[in-house]
Amino acid sequence: MTPQGNPAPAGGVRFARLAEQIADDLRTRLLVGDLAEATELAVEESLRGHYSVSKPTFREAMRVLEAEGLITVRRGAIGGAVVHRPDAEHVAYSLGMALAGKGVSIADVAQALREVEPACAAACAGRADRMQEIVPILTRLHERAIKVVDNLVEVTALSRMFHETLVDLCGNQSLVMLAGALESLWSSHEAAWAHRAADTVDIPRAERLKALDEHRELIDAIADGDSEAARKIALRHLLVAQIYPSDQIDVLISPTSVRKRFTDSSG
Structure with missing residues (x-):
């Protein structure tokens, strides 16, 4: 409706629908794999010609995809856009903003992690290819952490990499996205701490x-294929590992910190 209460011009409706259709087509191509991660879309004139639409309509479609985090539009002479397949960081950004809007504290994230990360550890132990795809990677991270144990910042970063990798390799993509988003939010908090x-x-x-020894225990349980032991060790470890970064655990999730982590990870 116009400010005077009259129906909106039909041209405006058509403009919006065309932009949505283009965005839908490009989104589908990205999500089903027709457009690979970091693929550079053609310069505007070429791509717009493919859809036979006006410049404003095409740019509105690009704005939709950019707002969803699926592309990064490059302005200027070089033009074009780089596509991004959604991952746990994108989910963490949306989740972080939603939680910040509800005034949720980081303690809520810590509690959620105690529920889902042990499930990821158990799933890792249940993978038939765990000795090839999981154990060697976790072992390398563990060994690197041992070497820098006297440097709190470095050992914390490697410890968070261990936890994030545990989730990323669990084999269940729903858990990877859900738990990965929570890990990202907690990692931001722990790194700042x-x-x-x-x-x-x-x-x-x-x-x-001792905390790193628990990582070693967890690796051994995964190697043995003992899902229940992996679940219990992961929970026990989290109950202890979350103590020190809890000095400000009641602090509310900050939209600024969520945005900063997302932009840093997006490069």
Whole structure:
């Protein structure tokens, strides 16, 4: 409707529908694999010609996809756009913004992780190819963490990589997206804590090594194919590992920090 209450011009409706149709077509091509990750779409004139629409209509379709995080539009002489397949970081961004809008604290994320990450650990132990696809990767991360155990920032980063990898390799894509989004939000919180605590919090070396020993126990349980043991070890470890970063666990999830992590990870 117009401000005077009259019906909107038919041309405006057609403009919106055409833009939606183009966005739908490109979105489908991306999600089914016709357009690979990081593929550069053709320059505007060429791509617009393919759809035989006006420049404003085409650009509106691009804005829709850019708002969804599916493309990054490059302005200027080079034109074009780079496509991005949705991943856990995109889900984390949307989830983080939704939680921030509800005034949720990071403690809520920690609790959710205690529910879903042990399920991912159990799923890893149930994978038939775990000795080829999971155990070697987790072992390398564990060994790297041992070497930098005296550096709180570095060992924290590697520990978070261990947890994120555990989720990423669980084999269930719904869990990968859901738990991966939660891991991303918690990792942002824990990384900020590590930088603050590096010069102020004294965590005995023995305690750091004990936490890493639990990573080793978890790797062994996965290697043995013992899903129930992997589940229990993962939960026990989280109950301890979340203690130190809990100094500000009641802090609300910040839209600014969510946006910063997303833009940093998107490059």
